Amino acid sequence: MPRFHVQEDLLVDYASGSLPRPVALLVAAHLSFCDQCRREVATYETIGGAYLETIDPIPMAADALEAALAGLGDGNARPRPAPSDAGDARLPLSSFVEGRIRENSWTRRARGIEEIEMIAEDDHFSASLLRIQPGVSIPNHTHTGEELTLVLQGGFTDSRGHYGPGDVCRADADISHGPVADSDGPCLCLVVADGPVKLTGLVGRMLSPFLKL
Amino acid sequence: MSLEEMIEAIARDQSRTAFAGLFAHFAPRLKSYIMRLGTDERTAEEVVQETMLMVWRKAASFDSRQAAASTWIFTIARNKRIDRIRRDNRPEFDPNDPSLTGPAPEPADQPVLRRQQDARLRTAITILPEEQAVLVRMAFFDDMSHREIASEKSLPLGTVKSRIRLALLRLRRELEDLE
Numbered sequence A: 001m002p003r004f005h006v007q008e009d010l011l012v013d014y015a016s017g018s019l020p021r022p023v024a025l026l027v028a029a030h031l032s033f034c035d036q037c038r039r040e041v042a043t044y045e046t047i048g049g050a051y052l053e054t055i056d057p058i059p060m061a062a063d064a065l066e067a068a069l070a071g072l073g074d075g076n077a078r079p080r081p082a083p084s085d086a087g088d089a090r091l092p093l094s095s096f097v098e099g100r101i102r103e104n105s106w107t108r109r110a111r112g113i114e115e116i117e118m119i120a121e122d123d124h125f126s127a128s129l130l131r132i133q134p135g136v137s138i139p140n141h142t143h144t145g146e147e148l149t150l151v152l153q154g155g156f157t158d159s160r161g162h163y164g165p166g167d168v169c170r171a172d173a174d175i176s177h178g179p180v181a182d183s184d185g186p187c188l189c190l191v192v193a194d195g196p197v198k199l200t201g202l203v204g205r206m207l208s209p210f211l212k213l
Numbered sequence B: 001m002s003l004e005e006m007i008e009a010i011a012r013d014q015s016r017t018a019f020a021g022l023f024a025h026f027a028p029r030l031k032s033y034i035m036r037l038g039t040d041e042r043t044a045e046e047v048v049q050e051t052m053l054m055v056w057r058k059a060a061s062f063d064s065r066q067a068a069a070s071t072w073i074f075t076i077a078r079n080k081r082i083d084r085i086r087r088d089n090r091p092e093f094d095p096n097d098p099s100l101t102g103p104a105p106e107p108a109d110q111p112v113l114r115r116q117q118d119a120r121l122r123t124a125i126t127i128l129p130e131e132q133a134v135l136v137r138m139a140f141f142d143d144m145s146h147r148e149i150a151s152e153k154s155l156p157l158g159t160v161k162s163r164i165r166l167a168l169l170r171l172r173r174e175l176e177d178l179e
Helices: A008-016 A021-031 A035-054 A064-070 A094-103 A201-211 B003-013 B016-036 B041-061 B069-085 B110-126 B130-141 B146-153 B157-176
Strands: A107-110 A113-122 A125-132 A147-153 A156-158 A161-163 A168-171 A187-194
Touching: A008 A021, A008 A035, A008 B130, A008 B146, A008 B157, A021 A035, A021 A113, A021 A125, A021 A147, A021 A187, A035 B016, A035 B069, A035 B110, A035 B130, A035 B157, A064 B016, A064 B041, A094 A113, A094 A125, B003 B016, B003 B041, B003 B069, B016 B041, B016 B069, B041 B069, B110 B157, B130 B146, B130 B157, B146 B157
Parallel strands: none
Antiparallel strands: A107 A113, A113 A125, A125 A187, A147 A168, A147 A187, A156 A161
């Protein structure tokens, strides 16, 4: 069970459907690790359902039901597609994440740090996968905007503690931290940041004030 | 037949009568919900049709121990609307994901509890203080993030967050009192 969760307002916005896609991706990934947040989202969805019951209905077109019935076809049970065979890594959101890992190659961003872009900018947010080699440290840095990092595999430590699979690390302009990847294996993270992604990529942007990349 | 039983009848018997019953109840509400989010009437009807088709197809995965009919259909409509306005599918939490750390199985009396919770929630929503009710409604039904609500209402982001938080705490307490 994760120790570091996403903030409540993100769970509300996830439940109501108003999150930018990159942030929704990160929240969905956290939910796949976190029963506590799943329950919270379920509560908010119940509130959404209750609102649906109290809303003033607007009549459908006269032939709407007829059209719906005509479109049903036979039967309703569609078998779920078998889970993809993805080798060793059972990642959350397997179809979304694994598909992109298969289709894209890793781009080196710094020594021991590689990136695959998941979602280019959408509503000012972008999402990337980062693979950080064991023991690699990212120099102490601050952020220009808000950045959320979810651990998918492995882990890292910063001044606030150790982050393992499912944990979410939140950083903004007020927080200075220098994460260090665990030494016992690569750390795979989903990073969501606001603001447009520069050509240098997320880590490049993070590192640039220090390394003059 | 309750709304939940109608979904179960679709799953079990492919009952078109049950589908028609669900459609009569939910389609006009879904249309209203989707139009409130700034969608034109024709598109809203299409999203409702897609939602109800998905209800038919996914009826077998509905579990009345997990959610009331209104909650389940709300989430389908929410996702269908997002699909409509966004290029790719919404990344969705997958309850069958093998990496899930398993939740404790819910007790057998859960469906009754869910329905009680729904009823309590509907009442609780109507008696929220107006300043909270407006913000919760904007968060849930006007597709606005906390940040957007803050700018729309000319309120500090912190105030919006704390008012919505208060409202949600009240609503959640209504649910927890029953657990």
